Amino acid sequence: MSDDAKPVFGIARRERIMDELRLHGAVRVADLAREFEVSELTIRRDIGELADRGLVTRVHGGATLRSRLDTTVTPRAVSAPRYRVGMVVPSLSYYWPQVVIGARAAATEVGVQLVLRGASYEAADQRRQITSLVESGSIHGLIVAPENLGPDGHALLTWLEQLPLPVVLVERRTPSSLALTSLEWVTTDHVFGGYLAASHLATLGHRSVGILASAQSPTSWQLRRGWSQAVAELGLTQTLDLNASLDDMEGPERADFVGALLDQLRETGTSAMLIHSDPQALLVQQNALDRGWALPEDLSIIAYDDEVAENGSPSITALRPPKQHVGRRAVEVMLARLTEGAGRPVERVQVVPTLHPRESTAAV
Structure with missing residues (x-):
C-alpha cells in the first residue's frame, strides 16, 4: 500500500502535524512516521510543504513551530481577525488546557481572535468574568463552560440565554426543565x-x-x-x-x-x-x-x-473525552452562528469518548 493510500491522507496528515506542533512545540520525523504509518520521506515532504508556506521551521530530524529567526520564507501578512470571541473556562490546569488548545487551533485557521479567561468553578466568579468580556464591547460571541447545577447554575444559564450575543457552551449543557432554546453547545457524550x-x-x-x-x-x-x-x-x-x-x-x-x-x-x-x-x-x-x-x-x-x-x-x-476536538467544534459552531445569523437552527453537538485499554483491567 502506498503512503498516499494509508489511513491518514495528505491534508489531514499535515493538519495533525500542526496539531502536534501546537501541543508540543516540536516534532520528530521518525515519531510521526511511526504514528501515521507512513514513510519518513512522506513526513519530510509534509514538513517541507508546511515550511514553504511559512507555517513551520525545518530542523534536523523534524520541525518546530515557525521561528522568528527563520528567514527562509517571507511570512504571510496577518489579516485582522474576522471576529473576537471570548472564552471562559473554570480551570487552566486540569482537563481544560486540551480544550483550549483545540479552540485556539481552530480559531487561528478561520481568522477568529480568541480572548481567554480562566475562572473558578463558582457561578459568581464565572459571571464576573463573562460580564467583563461582554461590557468590553469588543466581543462578538462567547464560548463558556458555566456552572450548570443547582439554583446558582440554573440562574447563570438563564442569564446567558438573555445576553445580546451568541453563546456556545463547551462540555456543558442546559437541563431540559429550563426550556432554554438559544444556547448552543458542544460536549462529550x-x-x-x-x-x-x-x-x-x-x-x-x-x-x-x-x-x-x-x-x-x-x-x-x-x-x-x-x-x-x-x-x-x-x-x-x-x-x-x-x-x-x-x-x-x-x-x-x-x-x-x-x-x-x-x-x-x-x-x-x-x-x-x-x-x-x-x-x-x-x-x-x-x-x-x-x-x-x-x-x-x-x-x-x-x-x-x-x-x-x-x-x-x-x-x-x-x-x-476528545477534548481538543470539543474545543475545535465549539469554535466552528460559533463561527457558523456569527456568519449565518439568527436564522441558523440551534446546534447541539455530542462527541463520543474513546476507551484506552491498559494494564489495570483484566479478565476475571
Whole structure:
C-alpha cells in the first residue's frame, strides 16, 4: 500500500502535524512516521510543504513551530481577525488546557481572535468574568463552560440565554426543565462513556462492579446515568455507588475514606470499578497496592478523563473525552452562528469518548 493510500491522507496528515506542533512545540520525523504509518520521506515532504508556506521551521530530524529567526520564507501578512470571541473556562490546569488548545487551533485557521479567561468553578466568579468580556464591547460571541447545577447554575444559564450575543457552551449543557432554546453547545457524550465503561468490564467477565465519581462535578451525573443503564441491561450487580472529592480532603480523612472503600470492596466481592477522575483512580490504586493487593487480579480499575491515568502502576485503563476536538467544534459552531445569523437552527453537538485499554483491567 502506498503512503498516499494509508489511513491518514495528505491534508489531514499535515493538519495533525500542526496539531502536534501546537501541543508540543516540536516534532520528530521518525515519531510521526511511526504514528501515521507512513514513510519518513512522506513526513519530510509534509514538513517541507508546511515550511514553504511559512507555517513551520525545518530542523534536523523534524520541525518546530515557525521561528522568528527563520528567514527562509517571507511570512504571510496577518489579516485582522474576522471576529473576537471570548472564552471562559473554570480551570487552566486540569482537563481544560486540551480544550483550549483545540479552540485556539481552530480559531487561528478561520481568522477568529480568541480572548481567554480562566475562572473558578463558582457561578459568581464565572459571571464576573463573562460580564467583563461582554461590557468590553469588543466581543462578538462567547464560548463558556458555566456552572450548570443547582439554583446558582440554573440562574447563570438563564442569564446567558438573555445576553445580546451568541453563546456556545463547551462540555456543558442546559437541563431540559429550563426550556432554554438559544444556547448552543458542544460536549462529550459522557452518558455513553459511562455505558462504555460498564460494557468493557462486562466483556472481561466482571459481574460485581462499583462506581466512585467526583462530588459536584457536572460530568458525574452523566457518567452515572450511562453506567446505571449498562449495569441493568448487562445483568451486572452494583455493589457501591459513591461521590467524593478526595483532593479536597485532609490526609487522615482521605486515608480513612479510601480504607473504608477498600474494605467495602473486599466485603462485597467487587472485582472492578469506574472511578472519575484520574487523580481519584490513582489514589485508590496506590492505597490498594499499599495494602498488598494484587492489581488488576484483586481489582480492575477504569478511570475517566485520561489526563494522567497512563502514569499509574499498573497503567490505568481510561475513557478519554476528545477534548481538543470539543474545543475545535465549539469554535466552528460559533463561527457558523456569527456568519449565518439568527436564522441558523440551534446546534447541539455530542462527541463520543474513546476507551484506552491498559494494564489495570483484566479478565476475571
